[in-house]
Amino acid sequence: MSDTLDEIAREVRENPVVIYMKGTPRFPMCGFSAATVEVLDAIGVPYKAVDILAESAKREAVKAFSNWPTLPQVFVGGKFVGGCDIVRELHARGELEPMIKAAIAERASAAS
């Protein structure tokens, strides 16, 4: 499990926005994953999607990593943001887009 945890730590560090989901953005295999992808697509920035059905070791590892019992899970700027309900609520409040844009800007300045 620790190798998988390391890989998750690296993924969320290296990518400003990461979603661990069931299925892929084009073919989500769960309604909650589909609804969360819909929010990210509405914001219109690139994000990394990890299909935990294809990478099954990450299914339990990501729950341990974030101390969160359900999927999907969204990380922004290396920080756990929440699952479907929280992502939708933050988006409705107008808080998600600035959070994501800040993380992308931070990542770009760190890379330059």
Next chain:
Amino acid sequence: MYREAVTRPEEIERAIVTALPGARVRAADTTGAGDHFEVEVVAAQFAGQGLVEQHRLVYGALGALMPSIHALSLRTRPPEEKAG
């Protein structure tokens, strides 16, 4: 039949109120199958907490029920905030 896997909304409400005394909880079984729920919790214990912490408190309260709940849609807020 796997009757023990079926959770009733009242069990969810009771578990949350037990862990978060004074909380107002509304749980609805969205499919009638006893494993898909929509739950709304208004609790003073959420004051000053982020949404992640608020949801963690509810997941913690559900504890033993969680494995039998297939899908849970959760809305949480402290009492003074308006829903929306």
